[in-house]
Amino acid sequence: MKHRAKPRPTQQPSYIFQVESLSHEGRGIAHYGSHPDHPADKQGKKVFISYALPGETVKAQITHAVKRLEEADAIQLLSEASTFRVEPKCPHFKSCGGCNMQHIHPDEQIRLKQDVLKSHLQHFAGIQPEEWLPPLRSLREDYRRKARIGVRYLPHKDQLVVGFRERQTNKLTSIDRCLVLDQEFGSITRLKQLLQSLTAKAAIGHIELAMGDCDIALTVRHTEKLNTEDVNRLKQFALDRGWQLYLQDAGPDSLKRMDDENAEMRLHYRLNDFDVAFGFNPHDFTQVNSTINPQMVKLACDLLDLKQGERVLDLFCGLGNFSLPLARCVGATGQVVGVEGSEDMVQRGAENAERNDLGQLKFFSQDLTKDFSHHSWANQGFDALLIDPPRAGAEEIMHYMPNFGAKRIVYVSCNPATLARDAGLLVQQGYRLIKAGVMDMFTHTGHVESIALFEKDNEIND
Numbered sequence: 001m002k003h004r005a006k007p008r009p010t011q012q013p014s015y016i017f018q019v020e021s022l023s024h025e026g027r028g029i030a031h032y033g034s035h036p037d038h039p040a041d042k043q044g045k046k047v048f049i050s051y052a053l054p055g056e057t058v059k060a061q062i063t064h065a066v067k068r069l070e071e072a073d074a075i076q077l078l079s080e081a082s083t084f085r086v087e088p089k090c091p092h093f094k095s096c097g098g099c100n101m102q103h104i105h106p107d108e109q110i111r112l113k114q115d116v117l118k119s120h121l122q123h124f125a126g127i128q129p130e131e132w133l134p135p136l137r138s139l140r141e142d143y144r145r146k147a148r149i150g151v152r153y154l155p156h157k158d159q160l161v162v163g164f165r166e167r168q169t170n171k172l173t174s175i176d177r178c179l180v181l182d183q184e185f186g187s188i189t190r191l192k193q194l195l196q197s198l199t200a201k202a203a204i205g206h207i208e209l210a211m212g213d214c215d216i217a218l219t220v221r222h223t224e225k226l227n228t229e230d231v232n233r234l235k236q237f238a239l240d241r242g243w244q245l246y247l248q249d250a251g252p253d254s255l256k257r258m259d260d261e262n263a264e265m266r267l268h269y270r271l272n273d274f275d276v277a278f279g280f281n282p283h284d285f286t287q288v289n290s291t292i293n294p295q296m297v298k299l300a301c302d303l304l305d306l307k308q309g310e311r312v313l314d315l316f317c318g319l320g321n322f323s324l325p326l327a328r329c330v331g332a333t334g335q336v337v338g339v340e341g342s343e344d345m346v347q348r349g350a351e352n353a354e355r356n357d358l359g360q361l362k363f364f365s366q367d368l369t370k371d372f373s374h375h376s377w378a379n380q381g382f383d384a385l386l387i388d389p390p391r392a393g394a395e396e397i398m399h400y401m402p403n404f405g406a407k408r409i410v411y412v413s414c415n416p417a418t419l420a421r422d423a424g425l426l427v428q429q430g431y432r433l434i435k436a437g438v439m440d441m442f443t444h445t446g447h448v449e450s451i452a453l454f455e456k457d458n459e460i461n462d
Helices: 106-125 189-197 228-241 292-304 323-330 343-355 416-428
Strands: 014-018 028-031 046-050 057-065 069-077 146-154 159-165 172-174 204-211 216-222 244-248 267-271 276-280 311-315 335-340 361-365 384-387 408-413 431-439 449-456
Touching: 014 028, 014 069, 046 057, 106 416, 106 431, 146 172, 159 189, 189 204, 189 228, 216 228, 228 244, 267 292, 276 323, 276 343, 292 323, 292 384, 292 408, 292 431, 292 449, 311 323, 323 335, 323 343, 323 361, 335 343, 343 361, 408 416, 416 431, 416 449
Parallel strands: 046 069, 216 244, 311 335, 311 384, 335 361, 384 408
Antiparallel strands: 014 057, 028 046, 057 069, 146 159, 146 204, 159 172, 204 216, 267 276, 408 449, 431 449
């Protein structure tokens, strides 16, 4: 029986577009109808064009189409470049799925993120702050202190691909260096050579890098047991660099430190403005930007304007990134309560409080998406409150906010849409949005980190 050859994939068409504006994630927005070669049946249809900027005329190839919109990649610039176009420094810019806004001037990136926050507050809550805060900006290009790097074995080549996911696919882009990773581990070439030399290289799933102020951890996740020779190679690589080495072959409980099996599994960082030090597990959640985090914590504490002896509640507190500085602000006569869903993080927070001699700081484990009204910590009454929820926000908690009694609330957010939604709920509960602003936690990406100050509206509630 004859076999039919597989049909070759049809190449998507390309068209000329005039770019009108920029989407929230940094893609150019255009519409069919602005050029004579556009199909008549697509007139007025919106197109999101990667790598294109407002005011430019580009030739773009369609990559995805649905009923109401299409997506495309700019493949040729046909006009003068936008005034805020810059040349990306990274050679992997168009293939790697990471820094999708690297072709946009940093000032314009900040302005775009500010516009995202403004438009979300207006759309979801119909409000604007009484004052816009100046943005917090990253002080260095190589800002990332944590990264998960994919590893994929190609059996037909007996070779590993080590890198990050390509944009909108599960494929990996092989990289030798990442410019936004801290320079201490930004060069990945020798790490790739090490992994390629392993007997069990096909069993490596991915690697993780994490960094404290003066220490670095390399975690190798593998799907089958590594032989002694492979383990010794990994150990020597770590010892030569003064890194900690961890192996993990299953869930979190399988994590083992290998460079010094008797040492604790901890990295460390300090917040010098508050004279506090933190210990954390390499896989704990910590803020990735080493220059924004100290600025963010100081801004949050300044906005709360805490006095000695006040009581503060820190919700979704993690390992105490805000809790410990808050405890310094209120002094030994005050009290800070940190609440977090992860028992491991609560334990880490308690260890950090003890290490810093902060007896006025207590941590509690609680799933904050469930009813907590019967717990003693929720009924103590507080002068101020800080909340730093995950991307889903804290909708379930908003109705309870007046019960805490806090006059001032600082809300730190990694999702402007859920911040705006929750801001509207806080206004309904009698709070005013006093100040808001963005923080460039993830430079060259469309991720928007923001902060907002709310105060109790005494005119409504007295």
